[in-house]
Amino acid sequence: MALIITDDCINCDVCEPECPNGAISQGEEIYEINPDKCTECVGHYDEPQCQQVCPVDCIPHDPDRVENPDQLMAKFIKLTQK
Template identity: 65%
Template structure:
């Protein structure tokens, strides 16, 4: 499942550089996560790094994008092929 940043975001700038898939960018008012690039850090870390570094706990699972662990690994493989 992709993650989503909620309205509690304070634009502290710590999540964007923590993302190994470059899925996080500055949105119109708060940071946003691109569900096509978010793998919840599966294949990189044991837990999502944006969640680890977020000081206000504003990152939640995005129910609009349910994905299994295997689907997240497959997405990571596709991203690595694209970015090569």
Template identity: 75%
Template structure:
């Protein structure tokens, strides 16, 4: 499951630089998470870094984007391979 930034986001800029997959970027009004890049930090850390650091706890799991740990690991491997060849 990818993560989702809700409209409680205060644009504090803490999450974006901590995302190891560059999945977080500024949207029209608040930060957004690209579910195609979000691995919930699987492959990098034991817990999602954006969730751990968010001061307002506005980054829940995205119920519309369900993935198993195995799927997240496969996505991590794809993203890592693409980053190393690109």
């Protein structure tokens, strides 16, 4: 499952540099996660790093983008082969 950033985001800028896939960027109002690049840190870390550093706990799983660990690993492999 990709992650999303909710409207509770305070634009603190701690999540963006933690993303190993470069999936997080500043949107018009709050930070956003590109679901095509989000692997929940599978292939890099045991847990999503953005969730670990977020001070307001505003990065849940995206219920519209359900992916299992195998799919996340396949996405990681595809992203790192480029």
